[in-house]
Amino acid sequence: MLEIRFHGRGGQGAVIASEILATAAFMEGKYVSSFPYFGVERRGAPVTAFTRIDSRPIRVKTQIYSPDHVIVLDHSLVNAVNVIAGMKRDGLILINTVKNPEDFLFDIKTVATVNASEIALKHSLGSHSAPIVNTSILGAYAAASGVVSLESVKKAIGEVVSRMVDENIASAEEAYKSVKVMKR
Numbered sequence: 001m002l003e004i005r006f007h008g009r010g011g012q013g014a015v016i017a018s019e020i021l022a023t024a025a026f027m028e029g030k031y032v033s034s035f036p037y038f039g040v041e042r043r044g045a046p047v048t049a050f051t052r053i054d055s056r057p058i059r060v061k062t063q064i065y066s067p068d069h070v071i072v073l074d075h076s077l078v079n080a081v082n083v084i085a086g087m088k089r090d091g092l093i094l095i096n097t098v099k100n101p102e103d104f105l106f107d108i109k110t111v112a113t114v115n116a117s118e119i120a121l122k123h124s125l126g127s128h129s130a131p132i133v134n135t136s137i138l139g140a141y142a143a144a145s146g147v148v149s150l151e152s153v154k155k156a157i158g159e160v161v162s163r164m165v166d167e168n169i170a171s172a173e174e175a176y177k178s179v180k181v182m183k184r
Contacts, residue, residue, distance in 0.1 A: 001056075002147060003064040006049040007083050008073030011126075011144070013134025018049035020138055023156035025053045033058045046081055053147065070088040071141055072096060073116070073133050084108065094141055094179070096133050101182035105180060114140035115131040120176070123167040135161070139172030140179035150176050 004021065007170040008014030016035040022034035027062055033052040048063045066086040075097035077183045084093060090109045104111050107141035116133035135157055154169045161168050 001052055001054040001058065001060075002069070003067045004051045004069045004071065004147075005064045005087075006051070006069040006071045006073065007081060008049070008134075008180040010045045010047050010048050011130050011132070012047075012073045013170055014047045014049045014073050014131045017071070017134035017138055018051045020134065021051045021141070021148065022053070023159055024138075024142075024152035027050075027152045027155055028148060030054065031056060031058050033060070046077060059181070064094055067091065069136055069141075069145060069147075071091070075099070078097075078104075078153065086096045092145055092149050094137065094144055096137055101180055108184075110144070110181065110183050111183045112140065112144035112179055114175050116140065116175055118131070119171050119174050119178065123164075125164065125167055125171055135168040136171040136175040137165045139175035140173075141177045143179045144181050 006014045006018050018034045022032035026032045026134050031054045037048040067085040068088050069092045072095040083132050092110040093108050097113050098115050101111040101113050116136035117131040119136040120131040120133045138153050142148055142153050153172050159170050
């Protein structure tokens with residue numbers, strides 16, 4: 001079973017990103033589970049969401065404590081929260097940042113970065129102070145991980161997102177091409 005943990009801030013779309021990823025994997029014939037965890041429920045507060053993907057039915061209903069992959073929608077959380085807590089060393093971490101993967105000293109096999117905020121703003125997703133990066137980060141995740149295809153992500157965006165579907169798909173496509181990946 002592949003376990004993915006999302007770290008974001010309220011309003012960035014971490015919960016919807018988790019749902020879109022689960023929908024994309026489901027479209028590819030996999031079993032999925034997706035759910036959020038809220039602390040303080042307010043815009044800008046840290047939010048965690050979880051997705052499980054497997055070839056067999058998923059019966060586990062707990063939070064993910066030892067993720068295979070971590071997706072960070074807000075780079076400031078890297079210093080504010082232990083985003084790699086419990087993470088498997090042979091995993092993948094994807095961070096929305098202007099930095100390169102080499103700038104992060106995580107003891108994780110694969111580090112990937114993408115400027116999802118810039119891509120989201122380019123496609124009018126959110127505001128300058130609060131870009132909505134969920135679809136761009138998923139395009140980057142599809143490229144960096146190979147867990148789901150970009151085509152499935154685009155179809156899932158069409159299923160889950162109710163507004164600005166074309167802009168969200170374009171954001172995912174651009175991030176797919178822009179992600180930087182470093183394997184150790």
